[in-house]
Amino acid sequence: MDRNHLRYRLAALDFLEEEDWSLLDRLLERHQFATPGEIVVLEKQELKLTRVILSGWGFRFRSLPDGRRQILNFLVPGDVVGYYATVIARSDCGVEALTDMEYAVFPASDLVEVSRTNPRLMLALGWIAGQSERILDEQITRIGSRNARIRMAHMLVELYVRLRKAGLDRDQSSALPVTQAILADALGMSAVHANRTFRSLAAQGWISREHGAIRLEDIRKLSAIASFDHDYLDHGEVPPPTLGAIEDALSPD
Amino acid sequence: MDRNHLRYRLAALDFLEEEDWSLLDRLLERHQFATPGEIVVLEKQELKLTRVILSGWGFRFRSLPDGRRQILNFLVPGDVVGYYATVIARSDCGVEALTDMEYAVFPASDLVEVSRTNPRLMLALGWIAGQSERILDEQITRIGSRNARIRMAHMLVELYVRLRKAGLDRDQSSALPVTQAILADALGMSAVHANRTFRSLAAQGWISREHGAIRLEDIRKLSAIASFDHDYLDHGEVPPPTLGAIEDALSPD
DNA sequence: GCGGTGCATTAACATATGTTGCGTGCCCAC
């Protein structure tokens, strides 16, 4: 399991040193497992743990008074859950596994020490957190201002792209382990309408279903109708000036 | 201007020391101003600055291909914009002022040093960032799974609560400087429908308009129909166990 | 083989929301 996807994603940043990597390894020592449908984190739970998804899929969600639920975002390998748990004690959202899932757990307060001893690593983890926030922005835009077809296409492409960035190859990342009901919860629409929308996209041959999963058949077409911005998750490759600034800030050490 | 609202909000955390406060003051030394309607941050702009709202209102938004825009969240005094700018160079959303606004600006890379020298302060700022993320979660839930009336009521109450927590008194915080068009952009609905919804709430006497602003007349009723969770922004008062953990993590200093 | 159970599909109908277009009142610059 040493080839975890967080490592892969962080490598793109290209400024971590040997000691950062080894501290990261120690941080991620303790692993836990979950099976499909398992609730990993309960809502409204006192929570002082940070988790890192190592393999498999899940999602963060909130339940509504009327029994429905809203999926806030999906979790893929390399994602961090509970980054702020040190300062925000209660978790307001639950986490559920979609597939078999392996994740690392450590006390959130460890991050306080990390920030003191290895600011570079902390910065790198902050980068991951920042990406999540950007994904939330995108989710808001998707739900708030697009119709069902575009919403669904956009969501599917985003998941595909995130998986590829997490290091999964084309074939692994074009079969998404989500049911239409899950998609409906994520996109804020009824299951029936999700099905209508799904069939409409499937009729054009852009997606298809296989078992309880969805296969992307034509990612270009999907990106096109959703006017998906392929750059939007790309800012990982920190450009030289910024990297310089980091070194400057660190150098008076 | 020494009584800035970030200071007020951070005071609730109750673990910052004298040196943290003075570093914060130095960080927020440089102020800038904006007038209503002014674009403070352009979309898709290289951005290596972090900003802290000191007074006034604004919002983060994204433009859509068809000319509409989605408001991601509102900014009130004490909010931080561009917390991750060190690692995520490009800003994907713009920031616009709603009222006269004063804000502090500093290079995002300063935060790297803060995290090394004053992890407590960094933690405190992370708490602010964590609250913003929670607000995004709420925005997703609001847009994704509630009808127009509830969405609007919920949003209005949230703004009211956030203002009060930022230190504004009841009267200042029950008049919100937003037009119905702004609300529509925030709630992901058409301006006409926002107006319908507004009038429906106004007909019950729960809100009213005054000039270009909205006055909340009955916050209890609004909270009730929106089943607004008054705790959800409350986790600021870090409970003893967590605070203990922070001290533990810091003590081997 | 049988009967579940979970997911997908479909139809008919109800409702929420979007669109277009026009009218009103207010404030402000000239």
Place this chain on the structure above:
DNA sequence: GTGGGCACGCAACATATGTTAATGCACCGC
């Protein structure tokens, strides 16, 4: 004052989406 711009109000109609309810189909345990 007056003309223009802006926020708001409103009606009629078009459309997207929700609801309910029933059906089919695969998989699985027994």
